[in-house]
Amino acid sequence: xxxxxxxxxxxxxxxxxxxxxxxxxxxxxxxxxxxxxxxxxxxxxxxxxxxxxxxxxxxxxxxxxxxxxxxxxxxxxxxxxxxxxxxxxxxxxxxxxxxxxxxxxxxxxxxxxxxxxxxxxxxxxxxxxxxxxxxxxxxxxxxxxxxxxxxxxxxxxxxx
Amino acid sequence: xxxxxxxxxxxxxxxxxxxxxxxxxxxxxxxxxxxxxxxxxxxxxxxxxxxxxxxxxxxxxxxxxxxxxxxxxxxxxxxxxxxxxxxxxxxxxxxxxxxxxxxxxxxxxxxxxxxxxxxxxxxxxxxxxxxxxxxxxxxxxxxxxxxxxxxxxxxxxxxxxxxxxxxxxxxxxxxxxxxxxxxxxxxxxxxxxxxxxxxxxxxxxxxxxxxxxxxxxxxxxxxxxxxxxxxxxxxxxxxxxxxxxxxxxxxxxxxxxxxxxxxxxxxxxxxxxxxxxxxxxxxxxxxxxxxxxxxxxxxxxxxxxxxxxxxxxxxxxxxxxxxxxxxxxxxxxxxxxxxxxxxxxxxxxxxxxxxxxxxxxxxxxxxxxxxxxxxxxxxxxxxxxxxxxxxxxxxxxxxxxxxxxxxxxxxxxxxxxxxxxxxxxxxxxxxxxxxxxxxxxxxxxxxxxxxxxxxxxxxxxxxxxxxxxxxxxxxxxxxxxxxxxxxxxxxxxxxxxxxxx
Numbered sequence: 001x002x003x004x005x006x007x008x009x010x011x012x013x014x015x016x017x018x019x020x021x022x023x024x025x026x027x028x029x030x031x032x033x034x035x036x037x038x039x040x041x042x043x044x045x046x047x048x049x050x051x052x053x054x055x056x057x058x059x060x061x062x063x064x065x066x067x068x069x070x071x072x073x074x075x076x077x078x079x080x081x082x083x084x085x086x087x088x089x090x091x092x093x094x095x096x097x098x099x100x101x102x103x104x105x106x107x108x109x110x111x112x113x114x115x116x117x118x119x120x121x122x123x124x125x126x127x128x129x130x131x132x133x134x135x136x137x138x139x140x141x142x143x144x145x146x147x148x149x150x151x152x153x154x155x156x157x158x159x160x
Numbered sequence: 161x162x163x164x165x166x167x168x169x170x171x172x173x174x175x176x177x178x179x180x181x182x183x184x185x186x187x188x189x190x191x192x193x194x195x196x197x198x199x200x201x202x203x204x205x206x207x208x209x210x211x212x213x214x215x216x217x218x219x220x221x222x223x224x225x226x227x228x229x230x231x232x233x234x235x236x237x238x239x240x241x242x243x244x245x246x247x248x249x250x251x252x253x254x255x256x257x258x259x260x261x262x263x264x265x266x267x268x269x270x271x272x273x274x275x276x277x278x279x280x281x282x283x284x285x286x287x288x289x290x291x292x293x294x295x296x297x298x299x300x301x302x303x304x305x306x307x308x309x310x311x312x313x314x315x316x317x318x319x320x321x322x323x324x325x326x327x328x329x330x331x332x333x334x335x336x337x338x339x340x341x342x343x344x345x346x347x348x349x350x351x352x353x354x355x356x357x358x359x360x361x362x363x364x365x366x367x368x369x370x371x372x373x374x375x376x377x378x379x380x381x382x383x384x385x386x387x388x389x390x391x392x393x394x395x396x397x398x399x400x401x402x403x404x405x406x407x408x409x410x411x412x413x414x415x416x417x418x419x420x421x422x423x424x425x426x427x428x429x430x431x432x433x434x435x436x437x438x439x440x441x442x443x444x445x446x447x448x449x450x451x452x453x454x455x456x457x458x459x460x461x462x463x464x465x466x467x468x469x470x471x472x473x474x475x476x477x478x479x480x481x482x483x484x485x486x487x488x489x490x491x492x493x494x495x496x497x498x499x500x501x502x503x504x505x506x507x508x509x510x511x512x513x514x515x516x517x518x519x520x521x522x523x524x525x526x527x528x529x530x531x532x533x534x535x536x537x538x539x540x541x542x543x544x545x546x547x548x549x550x551x552x553x554x555x556x557x558x559x560x561x562x563x564x565x566x567x568x569x570x571x572x573x574x575x576x577x578x579x580x581x582x583x584x585x586x587x588x589x590x591x592x593x594x595x596x597x598x599x600x601x602x603x604x605x606x607x608x609x610x611x612x613x614x615x616x617x618x619x620x621x622x623x624x625x626x627x628x629x630x631x632x633x634x635x636x637x638x639x640x641x642x643x644x645x646x647x648x649x650x651x652x653x654x655x656x657x658x659x660x661x
Contacts (some may be wrong), residue, residue, distance in 0.1 A: 011588075016640065022335070026338050033350070037619065038620075040619075041614055042251065044352070047338060047341055047353065051338070053330075054338070062333070069164070084383045088383060088556075104561075111553070119552075120546065134554055137559075142561065148211070155269075
């Protein structure tokens, strides 16, 4: 049985509060969009009522969390490798920023090599072989065979 | 006779070389992702959706359908040999399948899983072929109120069956509907929730959302802990079950097929719940229930037949009503729409090539799957030996490529990363992504039918209650919403609730 807390560190409480904030925001957005009338509902009608339902359900979750408690926030990440999760997220965001400028082949190669070497390291020869094989294989299959456009980036003069 | 002629026409479509290739690609990829833990049919279908864009509609849909029922076959291999389910519907196969493997009977376990799947898959297609035309004719009587109420029932049922708090599941469904409403309003052409971003005018793409919530989030969750996979080292041996194995398996396979098909057709039902229900049924009626969990072949035959029959049955509400009963079929609905097709009662009249082509391809796909899963089992065992540190970067790259190529927009890659983070946090805090994705796909249809019904009834809300089909659906939905308030029934719900992704 996991430790339960009714204090401010209660994970259920914070989860509920986050959704409640989103629910209220959606309700307000629906309201400003315009509800229309029942015989001709406006474009904010469904958004507004979904927001109301979201807020109501989140409020229930918050109330339950206050009454019954929940696992401490810290316990959700205890004995986990959360640093690796953050690192992968950061790498994916960086990849998104450079994907079009540098191009699919170089940016994917760097991403694969970094992931294979620094998350759960595999031998260099495996990382290099698999990365090059996969990236070139995917590029050939998509860009050449299926004619799906992938950014060429810095290799544009070479790839044509 | 009409059905036979239509099926013959379907075979003439499905046997065209391009469609045969699409079918093979679908069942092959389906088996592969079923075998590989950490990537499910939802991610794989989202991944390959862009690839189907350049193909004719029937080929694209045949391939996507193949991935779905192919993954049901492949999932059992990993459950039996590694004791890790390849996909959610094979969780229950671990219990007896892996025990059989540890006792040196991996061959018969794999064999009965493949043969049971083949039997159930084939029966389900025959049933689909016979039931679908009748249901489609009946569905022609449906108006906007019926469609709205049926979708509400589907979402409520899925929330009811989702693991954990029902309030959380319903909350996820509401969030999904709101996400589905982002973009230009189909009736008034007004922008909604776009915050001035041009990329959001057409709404949030289904591919980045699904890929983020299922693909990226699954990888992030797996990275938190070190995964060790140990494949059974003993020789697999003959896959053909013995006479005694057959005697023990015929009953469970037949019952699993019937049960699975029925559960599969229900909105909110699916392969996962049918496999668990079949296991529970077999254990309950067995004269030797103590053998279950210790290598009883009935515990493999029943659930494997059930999850494959459910995969076939799930096509009925999608193809006849245009309503997907689960997340995977919701993605298939997305594929239909992207290809300019609208599944529903008119599909088999207006697009017989597509409808009967899909049905016929499922027969062919089942035969292909039997060949892929029996003689080629050794190949899948080798695939299982690929270490996760090599596998996850490749899955991530495929996710990125799949998302980018669906729209040629880097914005979608960022959407995927954001939904990956949201999906990861949702898992941490106990929120299931399945109701969100189903509601995301159904959201625009739900709103459209709600508004149409209100306009047609001049704003009279009673129209949803007065019409018999609509009223029944809403009454059932309300009943399910009330169940968590009754403690004894709430405990029963917890017992049958499952992780649906």
